[in-house]
Amino acid sequence: MSFKYYMPTRVFMGNDCIVDNREALKSLGKKAMIVTGAHSAKINGSENDVKKALSMMGITYLVYDKVMSNPTISCAYEGAAIAKEYGVDFIVAIGGGSPMDAGKAIALLAAQEITEENLFSGVYENKILPMAFVPTTAGTGSEVTQYSILTNDKVQSKTSIASDLLFPQVAFLDEKYTEGLPINTTVNTAIDALSHAIEGMLSVRASVVSNALAKDCIEKIVNSIPELQQAMQVSSLGKSNKIPVLSPEKREDLLYASFMAGMVIAQTGTTVVHAMGYSLTYFKDIDHGRANGLLLGEYLKLVYENNPDLAEKVLKVMKFTSVNQFIEMLDLLLGKKETISALEILEYSQKAIQTKNMGNCVVRPTEEEVRKIFQASLD
Amino acid sequence: MSFKYYMPTRVFMGNDCIVDNREALKSLGKKAMIVTGAHSAKINGSENDVKKALSMMGITYLVYDKVMSNPTISCAYEGAAIAKEYGVDFIVAIGGGSPMDAGKAIALLAAQEITEENLFSGVYENKILPMAFVPTTAGTGSEVTQYSILTNDKVQSKTSIASDLLFPQVAFLDEKYTEGLPINTTVNTAIDALSHAIEGMLSVRASVVSNALAKDCIEKIVNSIPELQQAMQVSSLGKSNKIPVLSPEKREDLLYASFMAGMVIAQTGTTVVHAMGYSLTYFKDIDHGRANGLLLGEYLKLVYENNPDLAEKVLKVMKFTSVNQFIEMLDLLLGKKETISALEILEYSQKAIQTKNMGNCVVRPTEEEVRKIFQASLD
Numbered sequence: 045m046s047f048k049y050y051m052p053t054r055v056f057m058g059n060d061c062i063v064d065n066r067e068a069l070k071s072l073g074k075k076a077m078i079v080t081g082a083h084s085a086k087i088n089g090s091e092n093d094v095k096k097a098l099s100m101m102g103i104t105y106l107v108y109d110k111v112m113s114n115p116t117i118s119c120a121y122e123g124a125a126i127a128k129e130y131g132v133d134f135i136v137a138i139g140g141g142s143p144m145d146a147g148k149a150i151a152l153l154a155a156q157e158i159t160e161e162n163l164f165s166g167v168y169e170n171k172i173l174p175m176a177f178v179p180t181t182a183g184t185g186s187e188v189t190q191y192s193i194l195t196n197d198k199v200q201s202k203t204s205i206a207s208d209l210l211f212p213q214v215a216f217l218d219e220k221y222t223e224g225l226p227i228n229t230t231v232n233t234a235i236d237a238l239s240h241a242i243e244g245m246l247s248v249r250a251s252v253v254s255n256a257l258a259k260d261c262i263e264k265i266v267n268s269i270p271e272l273q274q275a276m277q278v279s280s281l282g283k284s285n286k287i288p289v290l291s292p293e294k295r296e297d298l299l300y301a302s303f304m305a306g307m308v309i310a311q312t313g314t315t316v317v318h319a320m321g322y323s324l325t326y327f328k329d330i331d332h333g334r335a336n337g338l339l340l341g342e343y344l345k346l347v348y349e350n351n352p353d354l355a356e357k358v359l360k361v362m363k364f365t366s367v368n369q370f371i372e373m374l375d376l377l378l379g380k381k382e383t384i385s386a387l388e389i390l391e392y393s394q395k396a397i398q399t400k401n402m403g404n405c406v407v408r409p410t411e412e413e414v415r416k417i418f419q420a421s422l423d
Numbered sequence: 424m425s426f427k428y429y430m431p432t433r434v435f436m437g438n439d440c441i442v443d444n445r446e447a448l449k450s451l452g453k454k455a456m457i458v459t460g461a462h463s464a465k466i467n468g469s470e471n472d473v474k475k476a477l478s479m480m481g482i483t484y485l486v487y488d489k490v491m492s493n494p495t496i497s498c499a500y501e502g503a504a505i506a507k508e509y510g511v512d513f514i515v516a517i518g519g520g521s522p523m524d525a526g527k528a529i530a531l532l533a534a535q536e537i538t539e540e541n542l543f544s545g546v547y548e549n550k551i552l553p554m555a556f557v558p559t560t561a562g563t564g565s566e567v568t569q570y571s572i573l574t575n576d577k578v579q580s581k582t583s584i585a586s587d588l589l590f591p592q593v594a595f596l597d598e599k600y601t602e603g604l605p606i607n608t609t610v611n612t613a614i615d616a617l618s619h620a621i622e623g624m625l626s627v628r629a630s631v632v633s634n635a636l637a638k639d640c641i642e643k644i645v646n647s648i649p650e651l652q653q654a655m656q657v658s659s660l661g662k663s664n665k666i667p668v669l670s671p672e673k674r675e676d677l678l679y680a681s682f683m684a685g686m687v688i689a690q691t692g693t694t695v696v697h698a699m700g701y702s703l704t705y706f707k708d709i710d711h712g713r714a715n716g717l718l719l720g721e722y723l724k725l726v727y728e729n730n731p732d733l734a735e736k737v738l739k740v741m742k743f744t745s746v747n748q749f750i751e752m753l754d755l756l757l758g759k760k761e762t763i764s765a766l767e768i769l770e771y772s773q774k775a776i777q778t779k780n781m782g783n784c785v786v787r788p789t790e791e792e793v794r795k796i797f798q799a800s801l802d
Binding site: 046047048049050051052053054055056057058059060061064065251252253255256257259260261264300303304307 | 427430432435631632638
């Protein structure tokens with residue numbers, strides 16, 4: 045079997061990296077469309093910094109700030125129509141996974157005609173608007189992947205567009221935009237990144253490079269868990285949900301871990317954990333990172349039963365001696381779990397085993413095993 | 424300070440990866456020039472595999488196999504003239520660092536007019552012939568860097584062309600081409616890769632990504648040292664120098680370590696160790712990897728004296744508790760050391776401290792300290 049490495053995005057990291065490296069925007073064009081959600085980019089300072097950098101480079105821009113959580117296909121078409129109408133040269137996406145996923149689809153749809161039927165085909169002309177991405181959560185890693193995950197009502201799930209065209213040209217990672225994140229978002233996104241790194245190690249496409257990055261990412265996140273738990277406690281004592289308990293250094297660790305985990309899944313894809321999690325998000329509105337976290341422990345248990353060496357590799361990085369220790373750690377972060385009915389388990393399991401993600405699993409569960417994981421993972 | 428990550432080369436790894444992934448050559452053009460040395464690519468099978476893959480894709484080719492060790496500027500101009508004469512679309516470089524370094528310069532010079540005076544300026548038009556690289560030693564990592572190092576008689580040293588244009592489009596890593604390498608080449612190239620990874624960790628440009636890759640690379644090489652030492656012993660007992668003592672798995676580890684170390688220096692550059700080593704190669708014909716190995720221990724000692732935390736980070740990855748343990752390990756690999764005169768030390772030190780590499784050093788030695796490192800490193 046041959047392995048592949050490819051991740052062509054140019055990444056800038058550090059305080060004020062957008063303004064300091066604004067020259068990198070120059071080659072992308074003269075007119076930008078900022079793609080973001082309604083609020084957070086305005087509050088955390090990222091939108092201002094982007095506007096400042098664009099202005100300093102003499103680049104004009106318009107703002108499309110209508111991206112919702114778990115963006116829909118119609119949001120992507122709407123954004124693309126506006127980009128075309130205004131003759132936009134490139135896209136700047138700011139936010140968590142949602143604006144970044146939407147930004148990629150908009151960049152693709154603004155550059156070529158693709159019917160909704162063919163949107164997830166993976167077969168496109170070789171053109172797309174260039175993209176510059178600014179993550180403001182530390183979870184998705186979308187700034188360095190070739191995936192755009194959209195809510196797809198036709199199949200009642202989230203479906204991914206996957207194409208090397210979707211790698212952004214530039215990404216800017218500045219932890220200060222994540223400082224005001226509520227603790228629950230911080231925890232859920234950290235779990236998402238952890239899941240990416242662990243699933244990457246459990247993928248048939250894992251390579252030396254993806255494993256090296258995954259290990260470092262897992263270490264960073266596991267080392268952050270005491271602070272995350274502490275922040276959760278302070279928050280549960282009734283203080284504001286927006287507590288700046290985490291140090292900027294820890295925020296930066298988490299942002300970089302999420303970036304490295306993005307580089308991992310750009311090589312490895314994700315596994316059954318993501319495939320199962322999509323139903324929890326689509327039908328039960330469970331946050332994406334949390335959904336992965338709910339399922340990850342039980343899947344690692346199955347891996348352990350079928351391929352103990354592989355599971356041990358992951359446990360060793362976390363300095364755990366059993367899968368149960370890992371599940372206990374996750375349980376502390378997840379708190380009270382959602383319920384799931386027998387009928388839901390049946391439906392979601394059927395969906396999960398039909399996904400492409402299944403082909404990435406070194407330990408590929410049967411439908412029966414998927415049902416058992418759902419059963420054991422939720423209440 | 425902001426950090427950067429960029430490495431856009433598409434890398435294929437594994438047995439038969441050239442032929443299996445020949446589609447990747449298609450977008451590079453219809454006529455290729457194979458750039459290589461006179462012998463090794465013909466013996467180890469890599470040239471045949473490249474020709475086979477090109478033929479299967481309907482790509483015609485010519486062969487320029489005149490690249491010498493430590494290639495000269497005139498070699499690059501000669502190769503470029505031939506590429507232009509025959510209207511070549513892209514370059515396939517096969518070999519160790521020398522053909523790859525030459526291949527990059529040829530690709531640049533074939534696409535635009537650059538005078539010898541401006542060759543190292545870093546200021547070029549935005550055009551170059553596309554490149555596909557096949558490393559057949561496990562040391563340089565040139566297949567994933569933006570550097571071309573040429574012998575520069577005007578300054579009596581090796582000088583690097585550095586430009587993002589020089590990243591190859593594609594690299595193919597197949598350990599089987601390294602299986603017949605003599606043990607001294609295997610050791611010297613492994614030391615070169617180790618030096619890249621360690622110097623990367625000691626660079627002011629070290630980032631989370633470069634450090635994650637460097638650590639994994641260092642572990643892989645240090646774990647290979649018992650086998651390397653064993654192979655050296657067998658070799659010294661008078662058996663052929665070309666002994667297949669290392670297992671294919673170990674060869675693969677070393678090849679991937681060298682690739683990851685290339686990704687590291689693509690981000691971090693190299694330090695005073697390389698700057699000093701260039702004189703040992705230029706004036707005393709000491710192999711490039713060996714030259715780094717001779718100097719690396721004493722430089723790490725200086726780092727330890729000035730920034731013990733930084734040196735400890737490197738030592739910890741190797742599971743050493745002192746710099747002397749590291750030096751002992753290197754000494755076993757290096758055997759009898761070359762001599763150096765007081766006059767040579769003076770001259771080489773003056774040269775070293777004028778290089779760009781000095782700016783990369785977290786612990787930047789004075790000229791006096793550079794002299795001391797030379798003094799302590801050679802006999």
